[in-house]
């Protein structure tokens with residue numbers, strides 16, 4: 001399996017440490033690993049021109065920088081989004097990459113490859129907002145068409161600490177092992193479930209009377225308005 005980590009921080013702290021514990025679980029010789037570190041690998045802020053949605057993704061002013069990352073995302077079987085909680089949300093590095101994927105949401109021009117993937121969200125917070133950050137990233141995965149999403153959020157009560165000095169590191173390791181096994185099972189037996197089907201069918205209806213020609217043309221070309229499906 002191809003595992004892509006989208007690491008929302010270059011800081012080698014809690015988020016890195018927890019993510020590395022997960023990645024270790026997948027080091028069994030059958031998996032390959034790739035990583036996008038933000039903002040090192042992409043640091044453009046979305047200007048809100050909406051060119052990607054209205055005119056085509058190649059009209060985004062940051063197309064040359066973001067498109068190679070989208071290829072990496074498309075290529076992965078498991079996508080890990082890892083982020084510290086910053087002021088109640090994900091890191092700005094991760095957020096700006098997600099903004100550049102808006103045109104790939106189910107409401108616009110979803111990519112077939114996203115329906116075969118599994119998502120894993122890793123969040124670390126000092127004290128609060130793990131739930132809200134997980135919810136935000138779950139929404140992104142769902143609207144990109146990813147059918148199975150797992151999460152592991154942890155409140156560290158530390159600012160910039162490291163896993164090696166956590167009191168309950170054995171407990172954390174056990175939980176990560178358990179969660180990683182669930183993710184492994186999902187990767188072998190991935191299915192598009194009710195939620196993804198519901199969202200897909202909802203947005204299919206909106207495309208039938210669509211307001212954005214480029215989206216409607218895309219759905220027509222794919223044959224999705226004539227019974228074909230991306231999953």
Ligand SMILES: Cc1cc2nc3c(=O)[nH]c(=O)nc-3n(C[C@H](O)[C@H](O)[C@H](O)COP(=O)(O)O)c2cc1C
Nearest residue numbers: 013014015084085086087088124125126127128159
């Ligand atoms: C700018 C900034 C904002 C933060 N905002 C929050 C917050 O809203 N809620 C919270 O619980 N922790 C917050 N924290 C603490 C971090 O989420 C926490 O220490 C996290 O584990 C850091 O991850 P890292 O070690 O991978 O950098 C913040 C830290 C920074 C640097």
